[in-house]
Amino acid sequence: MSSQPSPADQQRRLHGWGRTAPSVAEVVTPRDPDEVAAAVLGAGPRGVIARGLGRSYGDPAQNGGGRVVDMTGLSRIHSIDAPSGLVDVDAGVSLDTLMRAALPFGLWLPVLPGTRQVTIGGAIGADIHGKAHHVVGSFGNHVESMVLVTADGTVRELTPDGPESELFWATVGGMGLTGIVVRARLKLHHVETAYFLVDTDQIDNLDDLMDRQTRDDDKYAESVSWFDAVTTGPHFGRGILTRANHATLADLPEKLRDKPLKFDAPQLLTVPDVFPPGMLNKLTGKIFSELWYRKAPTKHGVVQNITQFLHPLDIIGEWNRGYGPNGFLQYQFVVPPGRGDVVRTVLERVTAAGKVSALNVLKRFGEGNRAPLSFPKPGWTLCLDFPVGPGLGELCDELDTIVLDAGGRHYLAKESRTSAEAIRRGYPRLDEWRKVRASVDPEGVFASDMSRRLELV
Amino acid sequence: MIDAVGNPQSILLLGGTSEIGLAVVEAFASDRPMRVVLAARPSPRLDEARARLEGRGCTVETVEFDATELASHADVVQKSFAGGDIDVAVVAFGLLGDNEQAWTDVAHAVELAQVNYTAAVSVGVLVADRMKEQGHGSLVALSSVAGERARRSNFVYGSTKAGLDAFYSGLTEALRPHGVVVTVVRPGFVHTKMTEGMKAAPLSTTPEAVAEVVADAVRTHKELVWAPAPLRFVMSALRHVPRPIFRRLPI
Ligand SMILES: Cc1cc2nc3c(=O)[nH]c(=O)nc-3n(C[C@H](O)[C@H](O)[C@H](O)COP(=O)(O)OP(=O)(O)OC[C@H]3O[C@@H](n4cnc5c(N)ncnc54)[C@H](O)[C@@H]3O)c2cc1C
Ligand SMILES: NC(=O)c1ccc[n+]([C@@H]2O[C@H](COP(=O)([O-])OP(=O)(O)OC[C@H]3O[C@@H](n4cnc5c(N)ncnc54)[C@H](OP(=O)(O)O)[C@@H]3O)[C@@H](O)[C@H]2O)c1
Numbered sequence: 232m233s234s235q236p237s238p239a240d241q242q243r244r245l246h247g248w249g250r251t252a253p254s255v256a257e258v259v260t261p262r263d264p265d266e267v268a269a270a271v272l273g274a275g276p277r278g279v280i281a282r283g284l285g286r287s288y289g290d291p292a293q294n295g296g297g298r299v300v301d302m303t304g305l306s307r308i309h310s311i312d313a314p315s316g317l318v319d320v321d322a323g324v325s326l327d328t329l330m331r332a333a334l335p336f337g338l339w340l341p342v343l344p345g346t347r348q349v350t351i352g353g354a355i356g357a358d359i360h361g362k363a364h365h366v367v368g369s370f371g372n373h374v375e376s377m378v379l380v381t382a383d384g385t386v387r388e389l390t391p392d393g394p395e396s397e398l399f400w401a402t403v404g405g406m407g408l409t410g411i412v413v414r415a416r417l418k419l420h421h422v423e424t425a426y427f428l429v430d431t432d433q434i435d436n437l438d439d440l441m442d443r444q445t446r447d448d449d450k451y452a453e454s455v456s457w458f459d460a461v462t463t464g465p466h467f468g469r470g471i472l473t474r475a476n477h478a479t480l481a482d483l484p485e486k487l488r489d490k491p492l493k494f495d496a497p498q499l500l501t502v503p504d505v506f507p508p509g510m511l512n513k514l515t516g517k518i519f520s521e522l523w524y525r526k527a528p529t530k531h532g533v534v535q536n537i538t539q540f541l542h543p544l545d546i547i548g549e550w551n552r553g554y555g556p557n558g559f560l561q562y563q564f565v566v567p568p569g570r571g572d573v574v575r576t577v578l579e580r581v582t583a584a585g586k587v588s589a590l591n592v593l594k595r596f597g598e599g600n601r602a603p604l605s606f607p608k609p610g611w612t613l614c615l616d617f618p619v620g621p622g623l624g625e626l627c628d629e630l631d632t633i634v635l636d637a638g639g640r641h642y643l644a645k646e647s648r649t650s651a652e653a654i655r656r657g658y659p660r661l662d663e664w665r666k667v668r669a670s671v672d673p674e675g676v677f678a679s680d681m682s683r684r685l686e687l688v
Numbered sequence: 689m690i691d692a693v694g695n696p697q698s699i700l701l702l703g704g705t706s707e708i709g710l711a712v713v714e715a716f717a718s719d720r721p722m723r724v725v726l727a728a729r730p731s732p733r734l735d736e737a738r739a740r741l742e743g744r745g746c747t748v749e750t751v752e753f754d755a756t757e758l759a760s761h762a763d764v765v766q767k768s769f770a771g772g773d774i775d776v777a778v779v780a781f782g783l784l785g786d787n788e789q790a791w792t793d794v795a796h797a798v799e800l801a802q803v804n805y806t807a808a809v810s811v812g813v814l815v816a817d818r819m820k821e822q823g824h825g826s827l828v829a830l831s832s833v834a835g836e837r838a839r840r841s842n843f844v845y846g847s848t849k850a851g852l853d854a855f856y857s858g859l860t861e862a863l864r865p866h867g868v869v870v871t872v873v874r875p876g877f878v879h880t881k882m883t884e885g886m887k888a889a890p891l892s893t894t895p896e897a898v899a900e901v902v903a904d905a906v907r908t909h910k911e912l913v914w915a916p917a918p919l920r921f922v923m924s925a926l927r928h929v930p931r932p933i934f935r936r937l938p939i
Pocket of ligand 1: 248280281282283284285286287288291292302322323343344345346348349350351352353354355356357358359360361362405406407408410411412413644645
């Protein structure tokens, strides 16, 4: 008789949303801050990292051979105060849950990313941004205080301007490497309805598209454009600019006025796990681009619900499977305001390399915040989306040079393949951040596959 | 970590002067330079290999390694992992030997068995242990088609590769739950110093071509590959040829 030992139950294979570069770690799911502290103190030589809902594309929420703390077990909303807009929540609560709970009180989360399936902890760790960045900044700007468990098991309450404000800002955008956020107080905005008043503009080339965003984005609370990277020639970069303000009660048609804060999110289908690789190829990319462009003719003042406006992709659950087993990656960068030309250069390189990105999102960022590793800074952010395949690595390396030479940088929440050098160049305050981190984690207890790959610590 | 597009950051070559092994390192390094650990017996060839890889922008460390010194292996592997995670490890050392001498001379037979099988198992166990601790990694073993069906002209070497092949195939299964991918590579006749002066067999190939097969296998998590690929079908057919005919085949 031979016995076949299997690894302990909690040994799990983890990957990011892009389904690339998996590793195996011991996953623990604490239920309260004490259990989080115990999980940190009990970490082995490979250290520990927090994981939210795993919506980062690469490897920041995995820790091969070490411990991963699944934060979704800390899932209580402690209080919602309608008049002040202050909410007190556990770090494992998702933005979706919080939004649904806060809307009936007329409260709105000022920063919502392309998916609401992210946790408060993940939103702080990556200092996420939404379509409203040019007006409200990133997630960290709306955190009034947070409770952080550090490497020695201590539980600290941090505020943006208090005595340990440096640690607060090192945690915002710090990719889980300063400690584990267990709870936070956020300040939400007041809204009258759960609807948007949307202006859609079909614009037939890239220069005009960017020109429009530069000219009158300030009139809108939310702004983003999607463009077509498949069509070449004079219509290169033709796109759809969608911008919106929160609809007031008076903006709503009669039938919506009864329940202005009602929210329903339809989820229509889940992509099965059986897609052949390259399903999303050049041909389907072309068809997709054409359909997307056609479906959005210029129209102003249209009332849309949250899903229609903010999360059209949420209608298809787990759409990341559409890319097949080799996975995919997002290439997102920001370049300074004067370097909008980089957007065109990058797209031309992509086209020349014969690659197709079907989802291309372009936005103008407003001011950044104090966090040394926060991604957003004034300028243009472009996000491209590629299935993994031969030649993609070389193309991305080439794009890195273009982006960095223009004074740009990459978004760690989407990052899965760049070099340590590229991050050093893009984040000139990396050493400042390292110092703060080293002061609370001198032994390097917090570690992730990303921190090792990009030599962050 | 091997990143999303298949770039490793570090590679360990056990048999640090193997032509096939070095071609594998270069195949990865051509996309992005990395940290290379060459475990080998000191020699001018090793110095040359180091210089060549450094010329490509790689950082190179060498660790003294003699396959026959089994007792030293733990130390060799420990040193090889001292600089951080190893993303890809390639077991490339091997001896072809002289078949007529090998099946008649105990010392030579045992040397082949030791280098090609015992030592490969020994470092396999040690590297597996480290990769398990990392929770990720790719372990590549250079087997040979010679191990798939032993021929009269080459059976001592063939038997050692059959043993290596079986060991690493099993290790593939054992390490899978730990996030480590083991790839068994079965090359045919490859033009290297090992086969210098020998008459090339059909479907003979180059170290560079084998390296492409290996790099692709590592990137796509393949567990068993032939180089060149069509050998898979040739070997599949050969395995079933009756002995009296197999004996007379000009291979
Ligand atoms: C479809 C889609 C659209 C997206 N759109 C946007 C967008 O528009 N804007 C944007 O900014 N991002 C966007 N993202 C990225 C996403 O918002 C971030 O990756 C976010 O961090 C994911 O949160 P999570 O809870 O899944 O965290 P994970 O991915 O699990 O973790 C992300 C990081 O946060 C750390 N972390 C998690 N929890 C904690 C905690 N409790 N304490 C400390 N650190 C913690 C982790 O260690 C890790 O480094 C999008 C992602 C997807 C899949
Ligand atoms: N070439 C082929 O046709 C072919 C076909 C199938 C499989 N393979 C296998 O592929 C692998 C690589 O072969 P190759 O073609 O690249 O040949 P190679 O260049 O001759 O490499 C063989 C390597 O093994 C090393 N080695 C031999 N004995 C050793 C010992 N006692 N201790 C440490 N290292 C030792 C050699 O190191 P030194 O420099 O110190 O001698 C050399 O680096 C081998 O396992 C071989 O069996 C080769």
